[in-house]
Amino acid sequence: MIQTGDSLHSITLFLANNIFYLLLAVMALNMFQRRYQQHAQKKRMATLYLGILILVFMVGTILIVNFNLPEVLIFPLAAAVILLGYVKREHVLPFRLNCRQCGQRLSSKRLLFFDANTCDSCAGSTKGADSAKGAGSETDDPMQDE
């Protein structure tokens, strides 16, 4: 029955079955970001938006599989999701790999949990109080947890 789209079929099936775990990973990251609320508002919203985009894509693939829709639909679906992410990239991807001020590579903690996109030393030199909070309290601050 399926002549051309055998591999496309398995790709669609794979995505429909597994993209949920990607969504789970993003939402887990979102949960971790709760601990850094003050520093990570934007990035926390970003993982939420990412989660929504992934959810849209996931629902699309599931619909394609369950309703036996043509699997080439996965391409416009992916394109739409990517385009939406691109248009909203300032909200969806505020992450930067390098420090905004000195260009040094950011630690994953700084990358994921601090909106400022500055490294530890730059954050320390600009905003003393803020970075003291950032450097000292993120591992054990029960006030921010719940």
Ligand SMILES: [Zn+2]
């Ligand atoms: Zn720096």
